[in-house]
């Protein structure tokens with residue numbers, strides 16, 4: 001989704017980054033999340049820039065919108081970051097582009113520490129886009145970290161041993177509905193459903 005719009009000199013440009021073109025889903029192109037777009041150019045940018053889908057024109061990650069530091073362009077961090085509002089809650093969303101990006105990046109870890117003081121930070125680990133058990137982690141302001149994998153949540157509190165619990169029934173049901181929808185969408189993208 002690089003090189004979206006003409007930008008003034010003061011604004012950032014995507015440059016050689018095209019990470020969101022790999023990480024995000026583009027329904028208009030039947031492109032699943034986590035898969036390179038066929039129109040991505042090796043040097044960054046889009047081969048169909050003039051006619052790219054509306055979602056590509058509209059999308060601005062947090063860095064492109066002026067957040068984070070200049071050196072935090074997503075291809076340098078190995079993850080794309082967004083501020084998301086879900087219900088009454090605003091959170092920092094991090095989507096890894098490759099496995100271990102968080103562990104490999106002291107800067108990404110510092111960003112998590114900075115933001116968790118004021119909002120939840122949710123990180124979806126890189127992995128198969130169609131894996132319903134793809135893990136995610138949530139850091140909360142009070143030092144609590146939750147890690148969810150499948151139907152299980154591990155909660156780590158400062159100074160305490162990790163606690164592993166099965167998700168509540170409502171969350172398990174909501175999760176199963178979400179997985180069913182995702183599978184249906186993927187089967188349609190495959191043309192097999």
Ligand code: SF4
Pocket residue numbers: 001002020021026037038039040041045046047048049052053056
């Ligand atoms: S169409 Fe262009 S901007 Fe959109 S995902 Fe593909 S390469 Fe990126």
Ligand code: SF4
Pocket residue numbers: 001002003013014017018019020021059060061062063064073074075080
């Ligand atoms: S991840 Fe951000 S900086 Fe990189 S191409 Fe997408 S919008 Fe541009």
